[in-house]
Amino acid sequence: MSTDRETTRIVRSWLEDGVTQLPDSVLDAVLDELPSTHQRRATWWPARRLFHMNKALAYGVVAATVVIVAILGISLLAPTGPSVGDQAESTTATPIPTRPRTAPTGGLEPGTYRVAEFTLRAFTITVPSGWSREDNFLSTGTGTVETDAFEGDSVYLATWPVSHVYSDSCQWEGSLREARSLAELTEALAEQTGHDTTGPEETQLGGYPATRFEFSVPSDFDISACDQEFLRLWPDAGPNENFGLPITVGQTATVYVVDLDGQGQLVIAGQKESSSAADVAALESVVSSISFEP
Amino acid sequence: MDTDLVTRAQRGDEEAFASLAVAAGDRLHAVAHRILRDLDLAEDATQQALLAIWRDLPQLRDPARFDAWSYRLLVRACYAEGRRSRAWTPNMRLLPSDGLSQADGSSAVADRDQLERGFRRLSIDHRAVVVLHHYLDMPLDRVAEALGIPAGTARSRLHHAMRGLRAALDADARPPAREVVQ
Numbered sequence: 001m002s003t004d005r006e007t008t009r010i011v012r013s014w015l016e017d018g019v020t021q022l023p024d025s026v027l028d029a030v031l032d033e034l035p036s037t038h039q040r041r042a043t044w045w046p047a048r049r050l051f052h053m054n055k056a057l058a059y060g061v062v063a064a065t066v067v068i069v070a071i072l073g074i075s076l077l078a079p080t081g082p083s084v085g086d087q088a089e090s091t092t093a094t095p096i097p098t099r100p101r102t103a104p105t106g107g108l109e110p111g112t113y114r115v116a117e118f119t120l121r122a123f124t125i126t127v128p129s130g131w132s133r134e135d136n137f138l139s140t141g142t143g144t145v146e147t148d149a150f151e152g153d154s155v156y157l158a159t160w161p162v163s164h165v166y167s168d169s170c171q172w173e174g175s176l177r178e179a180r181s182l183a184e185l186t187e188a189l190a191e192q193t194g195h196d197t198t199g200p201e202e203t204q205l206g207g208y209p210a211t212r213f214e215f216s217v218p219s220d221f222d223i224s225a226c227d228q229e230f231l232r233l234w235p236d237a238g239p240n241e242n243f244g245l246p247i248t249v250g251q252t253a254t255v256y257v258v259d260l261d262g263q264g265q266l267v268i269a270g271q272k273e274s275s276s277a278a279d280v281a282a283l284e285s286v287v288s289s290i291s292f293e294p
Numbered sequence: 295m296d297t298d299l300v301t302r303a304q305r306g307d308e309e310a311f312a313s314l315a316v317a318a319g320d321r322l323h324a325v326a327h328r329i330l331r332d333l334d335l336a337e338d339a340t341q342q343a344l345l346a347i348w349r350d351l352p353q354l355r356d357p358a359r360f361d362a363w364s365y366r367l368l369v370r371a372c373y374a375e376g377r378r379s380r381a382w383t384p385n386m387r388l389l390p391s392d393g394l395s396q397a398d399g400s401s402a403v404a405d406r407d408q409l410e411r412g413f414r415r416l417s418i419d420h421r422a423v424v425v426l427h428h429y430l431d432m433p434l435d436r437v438a439e440a441l442g443i444p445a446g447t448a449r450s451r452l453h454h455a456m457r458g459l460r461a462a463l464d465a466d467a468r469p470p471a472r473e474v475v476q
Binding site: 004007008010011012014015016017018019020021022023026027029030031033034035037038039040104105106107108109132135242243 | 306311320323333348405441446463
């Protein structure tokens with residue numbers, strides 16, 4: 001009988017056999033087709049479609065949400081301080097803190113992850129089953145490289161360092177205004193037109209003070225009147241207008257401007273009118289799990 | 295990978311993309327051939343993957359992730375080619391060669407035959423994990439990232455696939471019994 005090591009050795013050796021060079025004819029055929037193959041422009045996010053949630057996944061999220069709520073409930077109901085008799089035991093039972101793993105791109109297993117990209121400061125976040133990560137987005141469903149922004153009813157959480165904000169999210173072309181400081185960013189978002197705004201409201205997120213806005217676009221909004229037929233809130237920092245956050249009809253983006261010691265960090269929770277209650281509950285639990293590192 | 299080339303190709307620079315395709319074409323084709331086990335299918339899959347890369351390149355936000363991203367598109371093209379062709383369905387069974395034994399020094403050949411059979415019985419999902427991990431030496435967390443699957447799924451697929459391949463190898467060690475072509 002083969003051992004695991006032996007099997008691995010044989011498989012590796014077997015895989016070495018095979019072609020290693022792409023025939024020129026294939027390469028030529030590809031290059032010949034380029035002029036007639038249009039590139040899909042990344043004028044807005046998500047460039048990757050968020051799939052509809054299937055029933056099994058929805059049940060998984062519901063189950064995970066129930067577990068999270070149960071754990072939170074138990075932790076709230078449990079005594080917060082050790083009794084006198086527990087003192088010696090609690091000293092020895094203190095767990096050694098372990099650093100959460102970095103959230104990889106693609107599907108995520110349920111658990112707590114560390115995110116250090118697309119944020120001014122690293123943070124940890126806990127996701128239930130059925131979530132995936134793509135760039136600065138954590139969302140339900142699995143990403144794919146198809147276009148069709150916001151098709152489907154998935155929910156997402158994004159973090160976004162920005163330097164500019166559009167003055168008008170509908171007539172956004174040429175409307176950039178600089179928003180580098182916390183005060184400028186909060187003011188620019190409060191004054192942004194093009195969509196419905198609720199707020200600002202002072203709150204807390206991830207252990208820091210934050211200002212909360214709710215941006216929404218009604219289902220009957222005529223998006224065809226907007227530049228390139230979509231609404232856009234801001235581009236990547238720079239500004240790099242190749243990428244930016246859109247908002248579309250029937251969608252609500254809850255935007256937090258988190259005050260990280262004087263610097264403004266955006267955290268966005270997006271959902272659609274058609275998003276399921278389970279998805280929305282999961283999104284709320286993911287938002288509340290954020291904890292910025294000191 | 296030269297991220298400057300990627301950035302230029304993202305902006306529609308065909309010359310930059312040609313350089314990228316030359317640089318990436320061989321490794322993509324090598325991987326496709328090892329997953330599909332068929333030269334024609336591998337060439338078609340590589341061609342489709344390169345065109346998909348060109349088409350979707352502007353949507354790649356981080357040019358430094360080009361390699362992992364290109365493997366994801368390649369594996370997707372392998373799925374498409376696999377579906378299109380019935381030539382290598384997992385149900386295909388081959389008769390073992392008569393007279394093949396470990397005693398005559400041909401055990402390596404026998405291993406390869408058995409591996410080929412065992413591998414063809416695996417799904418593209420499982421083959422992709424085996425090839426990326428054991429051929430490209432990619433750590434499993436990067437395999438998971440490239441394929442857009444959780445790390446646990448990548449681990450479990452690799453385990454399942456290797457168990458199947460080990461069983462295929464062990465089958466060769468058992469007394470020969472002719473398989474029936476179905």
